Amino acid sequence: MSFVGKVLVVVQVVLSVCFMGFAGAVFTAQTNWRNESLKLKDNVASLQKSMNELESEYSNYKTDKTKEVNDAKSQAELAKAANEALTAKIKEKQNDLDTVSAERDTSVAQAETTGEEAKFRRQESDRQRVVNKTLHNTINDLRAKIKSLEDTIFTQSIREKSLVAKHNKVLDELNYLNKIVANLGIDPSDPAIAGMQTPPPAVEGLIINTKKDKRNGTKFVEVSLGSDDGLSKGHQLYVYRFGNKENGNRPKYLGKIELVYVDPDKAVGTVIDAAKNGVIEKGDHVNSKL
Incomplete structure (x- = not known):
């Protein structure tokens, strides 16, 4: 066998071995692919089933959520309308x-104004009350005075009637005495007679000098009153002295004098009645009434 034949045989053997290996590999690959294919079919079926279930759940979820969205939109619209x-x-x-607020502000302003007015009226009322009380007290005092004056007027009217009666009686007696004096041949215009007939007016003066007659012991006093005061010869005056704190400021009676000489602004009188425990001195008082 030639070398070429040997090489071809070797190549054939090598190729056979290669083809055997290749066939074994193909067979092994075919067997594995089939198993993997069956497994993948099972996985695809499982995945299809899961996908169907997911699609069903998604559809239900979508329906629920769509319903919820619609409900939410309805509620939102209702809320919007309500808003x-x-x-x-x-x-x-x-x-x-x-x-x-405007009415309140107006009311507050009116209330403040009313309060101020009420305060002013209250103050005015208090002042008026004080005035009324003063007027009431004044009226009561005036009524008391009027009552007292009415009593005084009533008393004075009674006294006036009594004095009128006495005056009429004195006039009758005076007329009677004038007739007697005329029958006796005495001139009624004599100052001594006039002083004896007419009482002295209500006067008050001072003793300005005193002097005693050594021959007959008669004591003369000079007073600060005269004819200008309505006094005449024969008028009688009372002499007294103001008291001191020891006797309670009571006046002390010293005696009585009768005028014997009268000038317009002064007069001289003699002591006709002297008190036992008093001496008439300069500065003592004279009066026509006790």
Whole structure:
């Protein structure tokens, strides 16, 4: 056998071995592919089933969520309508609040004004009450004075009636005495007679000097009153001295004088009645009434 034949045989053997290996590999690969194919078919079937289940769940989920979305949209629309209604109501309430605030401010201003007026009226009332109380007290005092004056007037009217009666009686007696004096030939215009007939007016003066006649012991006093004061010869005056704190400021009676000489602004009288415990001195008082 030639070398070429040997080489071809070797090549044939090598190729046979290669083809055997290749066939074994193909067979092994075919067997593995079939198993993998069956496994993949099972996986595809399982996945298809899972996908169907997922599609069913997704459909249910989509239906539920679509329903929820629709419900949410309906609720949103209702909420929007309610919100718009609430917004309008809030705006209306805000307008009402603004109106009420304005009315409140007006009421507060009126209340403050009313309070000030009430305070002023209360103060005015208090002042008027004080004035009324003062007027009431004044009225009561005036009523008391009026009552006292009415009593005084009543007493004075009684005295006046008594004095009128006495005056009429004295006039009758004076007329009677004038007739007697005229029958005796005495002039009634003689100052001595006039002083004896007419009582001295209500006067008050001072002793301005005293003097005693050593021959007959007669004591003469000069007084600060005269004919200008309504005095005449024959009028009699009372002499007294103001007291001191020891005897309670009571006046002390010193005696009585009878005027024997009368000037317009002064007169001289003699002491006709002297108190036992008093001496008439300069500065003592004279009065026509005790």
